Amino acid sequence: MDDKGKPDGIVLTEAQKKSRRERSIAIALALGVLVVLFFAVTIVKGPAVLVRPM
C-alpha cells in the first residue's frame, strides 16, 4: 500500500480474479481426481500394484 492507501503492483480486475479462481478450482479438482485414482487402483490391485509388467 502507498501513502494514499492504494495497493502497489499489479491489481487484478474482477474478471481476472474470477477466471483465476475458476482455474485454481479446476486444478484442485484434477489433482483430487488423480489422488482418488491412485488410491482406488492401489486398493483394487492390492499387493500386485508393485508388479510392473511391460
Added chain:
Amino acid sequence: MSVVDHNAIELSPRISEADVADYVALLKPRVMSLVIFTAMVGLMIAPDHVHPVLAFTSILCIAVGAGASGALNMWYESDIDAKMSRTANRPIPRGRVTRPEALAFGMTLAFFSVMTLGILVNWFAGALLAFTIFFYVVIYTMALKRWTAQNIVIGGAAGALPPVVAWVAATGSLSTEPLLLFLIIFFWTPPHFWALALFRSDDYARAGVPMLPVVAGPDATRLQILLYTGVLVAVAFAPWPLGYFDAVYGLTSLVLGGGMLALAINVYRRREGSQALRATRKLFAFSILYLFALFATLLLEVVAHAVAPSIW
C-alpha cells in the same frame, strides 16, 4: 549516459483471463468424444476381464492423452487456425490463451496421461499412448500437414490408435482384433476428411495447407474418396467372414457400407453447383454416423454376449 534506459520500457505482464471453458476447448472435446467411444469398444471387446476402476483409468488416460494432442496441435497451428473460418474461434487465435500457455497445458497433460497409464495399468499401453501423442503432434501436425497432400492418410494412424491402446491396456498384448479396428478407422479417415476439405477448400487454400482438393483439384479428390470408400467398406466387412466379429456386425457393416458407397458415388458423379456441395456434406455427415454405428454394433455384441451368452 546510461546504456540501458530504465524508464523507456515499462514491463506489464500479461494477466490471463482465460477461463476453464477456454482450456476445455483446447482439448478438442468433439474429437475426444470419438476417441473415448472407439477406445471403449477396444477395451470392451478384449477377452480379458478388466476391473471397472482399471477400465475407467485406461479410458480417462486415453481421453486426456487425446486432449493433450489437441492442445499441442492448437499450439503449433495457431497461425493456420487464425486464417481459417472453421478454426478462427479457437482459444489461441481469439487471444484467450497464449501459445506458451497452450504448450505448457498440452505437455503437462501428455506427461500425466502417459505416466498414469503406465504406472496404474501397464507400460506397454503407456508407451503406445506416448507414441500416439508423438505421432499426432510431431509426425502429423509438424511434419506432414504443411508438406504433403497425403497428410491425413498417414496422419490418420494417430486417430486410429486409441482402440489399440485400450486393448493393450486390457490385455497387456496385441492381437488381430484391435488391428482390425485400427484399419477401419485408418481407411475411414481419408473419405471423411476429404469430404470436409472439398467444401472447405477455400479455407485450406487461404491457410496454405496442401489438402488434396487444393493440390490435386476437386475431381481427383472425388476419385480418391470413392477408392478409399471402396477399401473401407471391404476392410470393415472382412472381420465377419474371417470369423473375428459376429453376423450382426457383418450385416450392419454391409448395410452401412452400402450407404457409404452410394454417397461416395454420388459425390463422384455430382461435381457442379449446390448439388455437389449437398452430396459432399451428406457424405461427411454420414461418415460420422457410419463409424459410430459400426463400433456401437460391436459394443452391443459384447453386451449381448454377456447378458445372453446361449443365444449368441
